[in-house]
Structure formats: structure tokens, C-alpha cells
Amino acid sequence: MKEILDVRNLTxxxxxxxxQQESKNIKTPYFAAVDHVSFKSYEGEVFxxxxxxxxxxxxxxxxxxTLINASEGDALxxxxxxxxxxxxxxxxxxxxxxxxxxxxxxxxxxxxxxxANLRGIPADIAARRKEDLFARFxxxxxxxxxxxxxxxxxxxxxxxxxSIVHDPAIVIFDEPTxxxxxxxxxxxxxFLLELKKSGKSVILSTHIFGLLENLCDRVGIIINGKMVxxxxxxxxxxxxxxxxxFFDIYNKTTKEAV
Amino acid sequence: xxxxxxxxxxxxxxxxxxxxxxxxxxxxxxGILIFAVMQLTGMMTQMxxxxxxxxxxxxxxxxxxxxxxxxxxxxxxxxxxxxxxLADAPRIRQDIADQxxxxxxxxxxxxDEIVATFDPAxxxxxxxxxxxxxxxxxxxxxxxxxxVQTMINAYHHSLxxxxxxxxxxxxxxxxxxxxxxxxxxxALLLGVMLPMMxxxxxxxxxxxxxxxxxxxxKERGTLGTLLVTTASRKQMALGKVLGLLFFSLLSALGSFxxxxxxxxxxxPDTGDLLDNTxxxxxxxxxxxxxxxxxxVSLSFFFVALLAVMSTYSKxxxxxxxxxxxxxxxxxxxxxxxxxxSSNSIAFALIPIFNSSINLTAIINAELNTLHxxxxxxxxxxxxxxxxxxxxxxxxxEKIVFD
Numbered sequence: 280m281k282e283i284l285d286v287r288n289l290t291x292x293x294x295x296x297x298x299q300q301e302s303k304n305i306k307t308p309y310f311a312a313v314d315h316v317s318f319k320s321y322e323g324e325v326f327x328x329x330x331x332x333x334x335x336x337x338x339x340x341x342x343x344x345t346l347i348n349a350s351e352g353d354a355l356x357x358x359x360x361x362x363x364x365x366x367x368x369x370x371x372x373x374x375x376x377x378x379x380x381x382x383x384x385x386x387x388x389x390x391x392x393x394x395a396n397l398r399g400i401p402a403d404i405a406a407r408r409k410e411d412l413f414a415r416f417x418x419x420x421x422x423x424x425x426x427x428x429x430x431x432x433x434x435x436x437x438x439x440x441x442s443i444v445h446d447p448a449i450v451i452f453d454e455p456t457x458x459x460x461x462x463x464x465x466x467x468x469x470f471l472l473e474l475k476k477s478g479k480s481v482i483l484s485t486h487i488f489g490l491l492e493n494l495c496d497r498v499g500i501i502i503n504g505k506m507v508x509x510x511x512x513x514x515x516x517x518x519x520x521x522x523x524x525f526f527d528i529y530n531k532t533t534k535e536a537v
Numbered sequence: 538x539x540x541x542x543x544x545x546x547x548x549x550x551x552x553x554x555x556x557x558x559x560x561x562x563x564x565x566x567x568g569i570l571i572f573a574v575m576q577l578t579g580m581m582t583q584m585x586x587x588x589x590x591x592x593x594x595x596x597x598x599x600x601x602x603x604x605x606x607x608x609x610x611x612x613x614x615x616x617x618x619x620x621x622x623l624a625d626a627p628r629i630r631q632d633i634a635d636q637x638x639x640x641x642x643x644x645x646x647x648x649d650e651i652v653a654t655f656d657p658a659x660x661x662x663x664x665x666x667x668x669x670x671x672x673x674x675x676x677x678x679x680x681x682x683x684x685v686q687t688m689i690n691a692y693h694h695s696l697x698x699x700x701x702x703x704x705x706x707x708x709x710x711x712x713x714x715x716x717x718x719x720x721x722x723x724a725l726l727l728g729v730m731l732p733m734m735x736x737x738x739x740x741x742x743x744x745x746x747x748x749x750x751x752x753x754x755k756e757r758g759t760l761g762t763l764l765v766t767t768a769s770r771k772q773m774a775l776g777k778v779l780g781l782l783f784f785s786l787l788s789a790l791g792s793f794x795x796x797x798x799x800x801x802x803x804x805p806d807t808g809d810l811l812d813n814t815x816x817x818x819x820x821x822x823x824x825x826x827x828x829x830x831x832x833v834s835l836s837f838f839f840v841a842l843l844a845v846m847s848t849y850s851k852x853x854x855x856x857x858x859x860x861x862x863x864x865x866x867x868x869x870x871x872x873x874x875x876x877x878s879s880n881s882i883a884f885a886l887i888p889i890f891n892s893s894i895n896l897t898a899i900i901n902a903e904l905n906t907l908h909x910x911x912x913x914x915x916x917x918x919x920x921x922x923x924x925x926x927x928x929x930x931x932x933x934e935k936i937v938f939d
Binding site for chain 1: 540541544545548551552555556754757758759761762763764765766767768934937938
């Protein structure tokens with residue numbers, strides 16, 4: 280399989296105030312939210328990032344999406360460095376996170392055309408892609424309804440469709456099924472499988488073990504900013520469930536840290 | 538202009554057009570409010586201090602000599618001379634105190650004869666005295682005193698001086714030799730008021746829109762969605778600023794129209810000036826073009842300045858709190874042009890103040906071409922630099938995601 284993502288010692292440090300230092304009991308004036316994380320992902324693979332809240336998953340994804348700068352290390356996205364060629368990286372990725380939202384005053388139709396325009400997609404190609412994606416997500420009847428008036432599920436479907444308006448090689452989804460009902464969550468899961476089948480690489484962050492077991496080829500476990508384990512689901516879980524394996528690793532890691 | 542700039546600009550314009558509440562609050566409401574407030578102010582001014590045009594002043598006169606009576610009888614003065622006796626004086630004074638009548642004049646008996654023979658160099662007794670009783674609280678009484686005193690002073694001067702200035706004549710019975718036209722009076726008022734209000738309107742128009750559009754995008758999480766695309770930060774910032782500039786100008790225009798319509802109510806004494814003296818009678822096409830260019834460049838500068846402050850803020854509330862004190866600075870600068878008149882180039886280099894000076898100069902027909910060009914150029918340069926700052930801020934993770 281072709282290597283499409285190569286994360287090398289990616290690190291993100293945030294400055295701390297004296298008050299924060301005291302409350303976190305950290306002696307240095309900075310805090311490593313992501314601490315020398317390395318992993319690879321391949322074409323047609325779904326790679327899952329698993330970890331508790333505050334482990335560094337979202338920060339890692341933000342760095343891969345070039346929204347924030349890495350303090351150390353680098354990552355090659357389809358051969359482009361997130362540090363040296365952020366524009367090329369953005370051209371190659373689709374990024375979906377609950378923190379980045381669509382303007383509630385506009386319709387899915389407007390948003391799709393707007394983002395296609397921003398990404399320089401020719402109008403005819405954008406129109407065909409919109410038709411396909413809106414049909415795939417059942418957004419047709421809601422295409423001209425303002426985002427603010429849509430249900431949570433339809434908002435997420437619209438966000439999904441718009442995040443991949445440019446047909447990227449890699450899609451990075453942070454908690455894509457958060458807050459969704461089971462039916463919409465299933466639609467999202469099925470779509471991620473379709474992306475995988477079509478040869479796209481998916482980087483997925485989620486707390487839902489079932490989603491990881493059903494979708495991911497490999498899983499990386501991040502705890503306290505460090506990648507503590509990374510392998511295929513069967514290799515990681517062995518005879519146990521992924522959930523049991525995770526808590527086993529989590530307990531060991533946190534005890535060691537204490 | 539890049540594709541991204543146009544797309545973002547179009548989005549900003551569509552966004553505000555779609556938000557009817559914001560559109561009404563930022564573009565239409567200021568004009569309506571200005572009109573309403575000015576009308577109300579005008580009505581109150583008239584209620585408090587106005588005198589009806591056809592008011593006939595009641596002048597009670599004891600021993601009024603023929604010479605003075607002749608002077609005060611001109612129809613234009615609108616004085617009703619009511620003969621009275623010394624015995625009536627206490628009652629009339631009480632009426633004046635009660636604001637029921639306007640004025641009481643008490644002359645010595647045989648005033649004309651005494652004045653004709655009186656020689657201040659040889660006289661053993663004081664000169665004859667005229668008592669003028671009025672009530673300064675009552676506007677009609679104060680105005681009657683002013684008219685009568687002006688006429689008597691003129692008579693006094695004609696008796697004691699070798700020559701006189703502006704004595705009433707048959708042609709000018711009210712002694713008003715001021716040839717200022719309604720247009721001149723209007724231009725004077727506009728010269729003082731308009732630059733300040735014009736600049737403030739442009740600023741408040743921008744202030745209503747920019748925090749919501751820039752800090753609002755951060756607060757709603759929609760700015761990050763834009764930043765994850767391949768669009769250039771510079772073009773994105775420029776598109777945002779230009780889209781907001783469009784509405785800022787619309788807002789300024791709305792306020793300006795409101796002000797023009799409201800002048801009638803605001804200035805009761807020159808109430809019908811605007812009906813007779815149009816904008817085009819005061820300003821040439823070149824003046825209007827320069828005013829427009831100043832407005833555009835100043836709006837651009839304000840929008841970019843507010844965009845920097847709003848990008849720095851985390852929420853719309855914070856942005857409003859940060860930009861509100863700026864209003865005071867803008868007001869000071871906007872007032873400057875009406876208070877200080879100078880051709881110094883140094884003044885053309887002080888933002889806001891330079892626009893105020895130039896607007897005043899245009900209104901007073903004292904335009905300095907170099908000044909106005911420097912002002913417009915400086916506004917554009919500052920706006921472009923500040924737009925660049927916004928673009929740089931869009932690239933700062935601390936500012937966008939903190």
C-alpha cells in the first residue's frame with residue numbers, strides 16, 4: 280500500500296502562565312499537548328486515534344490540517360510537509376471537526392458553491408460533485424434551507440459533504456458521529472467505508488470503540504500527548520475487546536506517570 | 538481582485554442582506570433614529586425657546602415722546618405701543634413679572650424738549666433717563682427689549698455722534714444690514730456640524746457590522762472552516778473588509794440622508810433653508826466627488842481598523858467592549874476640523890483629524906488640493922496595511938484558536 284501520511288515526532292507545546300504551572304504541577308513554563316507522536320497511514324486505510332479527552336488527538340489533527348503550527352517534528356501529507364508546504368497539504372486534505380462550523384445564515388447549496396469557489400474547483404465539476412454528495416446524504420430537500428434551521432444530523436451531513444468538496448486524498452474526521460442519532464451515525468459510518476473502498480485515506484478520532492473495531496485498519500492510542508500503542512485492531516486487542524485493551528493500557532500508563 | 542476576495546466579499550454581502558435584523562439595525566435604523574431625534578430636538582427647541590413669526594410685542598409706554606414713537610411704529614418691528622401712565626406702572630410690571638405682557642418703557646415728561654436743549658458739558662442735572670422694564674425669562678419680552686433698545690440706541694447715537702453706523706433707513710427699517718444669505722448660514726452650520734457627524738456616522742456604521750462579522754465568525758467557529766481551505770489569508774481578509782466596506786458606506790449614506798431630512802426640524806430659525814437651498818447649491822460636483830472619496834477611504838480605514846480589533850477579540854461582546862472607547866477618539870478627531878483651521882501638512886498626516894479638516898475646508902470653499910489628496914491617500918494606505926495585519930492575524934493560531 281502506498282504511504283500517504285507520515286507523522287514524525289510531531290510535538291505541540293503550549294506556553295503556560297505561572298498560575299497554570301502551579302495548577303498543573305508542571306515545572307517547565309510550557310506543556311506538551313502532543314509529545315513526539317509518530318505514525319504512518321496508507322492509501323485506502325482507516326486509521327483511528329483513540330484516547331481520553333485532553334490526550335492530544337484534536338491538537339494532532341489540527342496540526343495535520345495546518346490550522347496550528349507544530350513546535351517540533353513534521354508530517355508529510357501525500358508527500359507534502361505540513362511545515363514547508365501547508366497550502367499543498369490543505370489541497371490534499373478534508374478536515375471535519377465539531378469546532379469548525381458552517382455559517383447558520385447560509386444554505387448547504389450556498390456553502391458548497393462557496394467552498395468549491397474558495398478551493399478553485401471548476402463550476403461544472405463542483406456542480407456534479409454537489410449533486411452526487413447531496414444525493415448520497417439525502418440533502419436534496421434541504422439544499423436551500425439555512426443551516427441554522429437544519430436538524431443536528433442534517434447539519435453534520437452537510438458539513439461532511441462540504442468538507443470533501445475538493446475530493447481530497449486524505450480525510451481527517453474528529454469525532455464525526457458525536458451528538459448524532461443512531462440512524463445518522465450509521466450513514467456517516469457507511470460513508471467512511473465508501474471512502475476507504477474508493478482508496479481514500481481516513482484519519483479518524485473517536486471515543487466509540489465499536490466504530491474503531493468496525494472501521495479502522497489500525498489504531499493509535501494517545502495518552503497524555505504520547506502515542507503509547509499503534510497497531511492493527513486484532514494485534515492490539517488480542518483475545519480481548521478493544522475496550523478492555525484500552526483501559527488496560529490506560530491504567531498502566533497513568534500509573535507509570537504518577 | 539482575486540477569486541477568493543470576490544467569493545468572500547460576496548459571502549459577506551449576502552450574509553448581511555440575509556440577516557434582516559442586522560441590516561435594519563446597521564443600515565436603516567441609524568438614519569431613521571437621526572431623523573426622529575433631530576425632529577424631536579427641533580420641536581422641543583421651538584416649544585422651549587421659539588417665538589411665533591407673527592407675534593406682536595406689547596410695549597407699554599409712559600410719556601413716550603413723538604420722536605421715539607415714530608421710530609418704533611414701523612410695521613416690520615411688529616410692536617404694539619400701548620400708552621400708559623405712571624399710575625399703571627406697578628400693575629404692568631407685575632404683568633411682565635407674571636409673563637403676561639412684554640415690555641414697559643418709562644420716559645421723563647417732555648423727553649424730546651429736554652433732549653433738544655440738554656448740553657452734557659454745562660448741565661447741572663443728570664441726562665434724562667429711560668427705564669426699560671422687561672423679563673429676560675420670557676423670550677418675547679427679551680426679544681422686545683432687544684428691538685426697542687437697538688432702536689433707542691440708534692437714536693441716542695444720532696444725537697451725540699458726528700456720524701452713525703447702520704441707523705435704520707426707509708429701505709432697512711429693522712436696521713439689519715447683515716447680508717448673509719440663507720445658504721451662507723447653512724454652509725456655516727454645515728461646516729461646523731457636518732464633518733463631525735459625517736465621520737461619526739461612518740464609524741458607527743462600521744462599528745455595527747465589523748465585530749459581528751469578524752469576532753462573530755470566530756465565536757461561531759466558522760472562521761476556522763474558512764482557514765482550512767487553500768484560500769489565501771490576504772485575499773480572505775481583503776474580501777471580508779471590502780464586503781463590510783460596502784455596508785459601512787450604505788450605513789453612512791443612510792445616516793447622512795437622515796441628517797439632511799432632519800435639518801428642517803433641527804434648526805427652527807432656518808426652517809425652510811433646505812427647501813430653498815439644495816445640496817447642489819452649496820457643493821460643486823467636484824466637492825461631492827471629493828467628499829465621496831473621503832467617505833470611501835475613511836470607511837475603508839475604519840472597517841480595517843475595527844477588523845483588526847475584532848480579530849483580536851474572542852467574542853462579539855469583547856469586540857464591542859474593545860471598540861467602544863475608540864468612539865471617543867474618533868469623536869475628538871472628527872471635531873478637530875471644525876475647531877482648528879490650518880494648512881499645515883502635518884495636520885494632513887493625522888488620521889481622522891485630517892478628514893475632518895478637509896471636509897470643513899470643502900464646505901467652506903477653502904479646499905487645499907494637496908491636503909485632500911494626502912488625506913485620501915493616507916486613509917487608503919492605512920486601510921491596506923491594517924487589512925494586511927488582519928491577514929497576518931488570520932494566520933496566527935493564538936489569535937484564531939485561543
